Amino acid sequence: MSTARSLRWRRFKQKTSIAAPQQSNSSAVKHDFAYDLLIMFVRNETVAALTVPILAIFVAATMLNWATEPRQLLLWLATIFITEGILLALCRQFKRQPRETVDLVQWRRNLAAAEFLYGVCWAAVAFTPFVVQSQAAFFFLFAALTVVTAIRMMFAASVMQILHAGTAPVTGALALRFLMTGEPFYWALAVVAVGIHFYFVFLVKNLQRTALSMLDYRAEKDRLIEELERAKAASDEARVRAEAANVAKSKFLANMSHELRTPLNAIMGFSEMIKDEVLGPIDNENYRSYAADIHESGSHLLKLINEILDLSRIEAGRYELTEKPIDVAATALESLRLMRIDAHQKNLRVVTDFRPDMPRIMADERALRQICLNLLSNAIKFTPDSGLIAVRAGILPSGEAVLSVRDNGPGIPEEEISQVLRAFGQGSLALKTGESGTGLGLPIVSGLAELHGGRFELRSKLGVGTEASLILPKARVLPAVPQPRKPAPAPQPAATAEAVPYLMRGAA
Structure with missing residues (x-):
């Protein structure tokens, strides 16, 4: 896992580094990332503006127990407040400036100088004279300045130049004070203080890698979002032009x-x-x-x-429907009578399966007749001589009305179904057999079905046949009204016994 992270870090450094290797890490990133890293420090400083001053008050109040000059501690506390105020003023001024007009190099120097002054003020407390060489006083000084160093490193973790400017004086002053005691024990504490400082720097560098990776991912995300927005805008424009x-x-x-x-x-x-x-x-x-x-x-x-x-x-969208209650079976039979000559010329058998109590459908009569004629015309055209055509009308379990025409012709390859549903589209069978046609019948049926709020389904299998179904929504099915109706004469002789099972298989 660490190896993969190191590889990502090296790739990111190669992508974001500049030509001058002697420059600091904060100037070795892109301009946009440099600003983001600097604004992270500014925000950390302004959000936690009271944290370090409160700690300074606590340190001054505690060290009064050992200090020989209390006024010196009060003066030190005042300098802490003044330098903190200078740093906060610079941070607020930086936040108010527009991103495009910020001179990052100059601002980084200004903030590093303010942080250095702040760090020097904190370092000054290490040289507070004590009444006696109390171990408690030195331990408290060690703990207090170590905590301050950790806090300042967390605040400045995004910009190493500012981090070193603010924490190096504190650690250096603490180590020097321990060395000045002349005692080996305090010398050891000085070494520990320096070791802790370097360990904190190591941790902060890992934090900065994480911050840089986060910025890199965010920039990549923003780039992808921008590309998606551009692609969407181009797609919308193309769609508008196409429409x-x-x-x-x-x-x-x-x-x-x-x-x-x-x-x-x-x-x-x-x-x-x-x-x-x-x-x-x-x-x-x-x-x-x-x-x-x-x-x-x-x-x-x-x-x-x-x-x-x-x-x-x-x-x-200019086809206006004139809707009224339609007897689907009567419309289908009327269409069959119109097509009976064509069916008779090919010696086709036509069977019907209409639900006896089929309710009326609210639809456009002309459109429904055109749908029937188009479906029957296709079935007759592509059904071989002496073939079978089955016409069915009924109500599905979902409550939708269905009108289907099924034949036992050669069928349509599955990959060509979408093609024959397009305007002027024709399948390979029509091209091979030379059957006349414009390729507009099925698109018209599909369009009329959509105008009625329904759908058109075309199912086919090579060597078995094709079934074309018009399905109208349940809302168009009127309540059934029982009324006697004379059976219409069949367009062809009654279906043979073996034809009925074929029709039922088609319905299934």
Whole structure:
């Protein structure tokens, strides 16, 4: 653990040191860290401004028992108060200055000078003459100045220059006083005092390493926070631009689709008149065939334009819902009747599973019909000949309404599901088989589901089939009202017995 800490310390020293190796440790850090270390000393000094003066009063009061000159102690106490006041005044003045205008080198010198003067005043008490060479007096002097040294080192732990300026005179004066006694016992105490001083310095250096590491971590944290804020601002700006571009795109598509439908209606109308020979027979069969092709192509183009218009309105938030109670089963059956020719051409079997007491749903009838048609169109398009399509409507255990269309086609690879849900997105199967489509049907279904507060789910498995489900929230399900309803004719012959278990597996 200590090895890792030493490595971090060496890396930090290499990162923060300056070219001149002879400068002190406090000037060997970055400008920002140097200020932080200096402000730590200033705050320590101002917060504990009364600690050392109270200790000085206690020392003076106690040493009156041994001192030969009490007035000398009172004078010493006055100098302590004066030098403490000078140091506090400098600290308060430093705190009031803006960080950007602080001359760190000059202020470090000023505070070190004030601390040195303060330390010299404390050192002066070591030379107080005693009435007798009392061991109690010397022990008290030793203990008092050792405590003062420890306190001053804690206060100045962040700036070694100030620490040495304030504590070296105290320890030096104490050791000199013991050496002046001429007794080996006090010489030993002098050595102990110096040893304690160096041990305190060792501890303080460890504290300073911790303080520097804390500042380094804080600077790294501030840098990361600043980078995150910049990244967030850039992300917000990009999101705003993307949203504006998306709205502009939707408005452009809506306007263009509207403008294109007007001439397209004329093309389709006149081509239909020519195809049906409304104004008279056409002798050339090719002309009738060309007119039919024009009408068919115009119908396809009109369908594409309508889908683009619907999608752009949904994305722009301009698709207005006209809500009323809807019979989901009736809407699904109506959509099946519209698609029955396409299903019959591929000899598809269509089975239905509608809940008998299915409640009505508060929804937009046109939107719900469009959802049914889009889901059925996709199912018919990709289900192989003689395949099976199952249409189900019911209520989930959560109370939500569900309308699903399931087929036993080739399925969609899982990695392509998100692609087919995007506008103009088509899967690999559609590209390989050449099935016509614009890739707008499912995005429109998803958008209409979200407008109703619901969701659209697409589940598929290769070789098994695909199930597309519209799920509407419970709040749109109206209370069930029992009412007789004649069963609608099935679009295809009744489902075979083996088709029902398949449908139930799909529902599960």
